[in-house]
Amino acid sequence: MFIAHLPAGYLLTHGIARKHDTIRRRALTVGLIFSVLPDLDLLYFYFADGRRTPHHDYLTHSPIFWLGVAALTAATLILAGRRRYIFFVWVALANVMMHLFLDSIAADIRWFHPFAETRFNLVEVPARFEPWYLNFILHWTFAAEIAICAAALWVWRLQRRRNRDRRVEGNAAVGTERIHA
Template identity: 40%
Template sequence: MFIGHLPGAYLVFRAAALNLGRLAFTAAMIGAVAPDVDMLWFYFVDSRAHHHHEYLTHRPIIWAGFLFAGLVLRLWAVKAGTFLTFFGAGGLVHMMLDSITGAVAWLWPFSDATYPLVVVQATHSHWILSFLNHWTFKVEIAITLLALIVWFVTWRRSKQAP
């Protein structure tokens, strides 16, 4: 996904929990884009030697660990635990969205096997062009437009509420 992580997570968390608090929602949105912080390493340190989905930030067990640690932490520190729980949940949504066309090793560390739902063939001179011209990118655009519509409707309702 190029543009769909934040809009996709927005739709998931708006639909899954209509009255999700601001802290939890914010944490989920941060978590939904956090795995791609590895792009800094990919470009500035690793010189693009390895696909960024091979880094730890793209291992679902890491995000499940954040979620589980947050659930445990909530027993003593509700706000910190809530943030960590939804940060992990947002990261897991990112992993699910990446699994559509990307290589995510869901069974790591037991297996490095990846099974993307759709394989984007190299049909253009650059891999980005291949993705941008693939039908899945049109779905990503639709997700983004739907998220904008939901956000706008939600915003309008909040302005009209007494």
């Protein structure tokens, strides 16, 4: 997946947090960061590993690793009496899992690593073109990426209009209160 991780993260987090007005913005920040966080391993891939290991084989693309991190974080928050932050752990985990699921469409992800090394990918993208990324951009799965981007843009615009309407209603209510005061 090339361009749809962030928009997919927006759609998912919007869906999870839209009813929680007071923490919606913070949830969106966490969701967007974690929707792309696993791909930070590309820095290691290019600058430290010398492109020796496919970055989907790093721990950062291992679902069980992230489950462990989330469980540890949640346990720490409970012990520290900060249960209210667990919602953000859930948002982060949901976004990381979606990242790995989307990666698993055209690239192979080891969903059960380190317990099993079986790789899962939904479709095989044939290597026909040079440079390599053209194979992905000219594959039908890229149309799905564009559809995700378009859907996110649409939802974002709807939300923006909703926020504006709410602000206008709020100002009108304050105005009415002043007149009656």
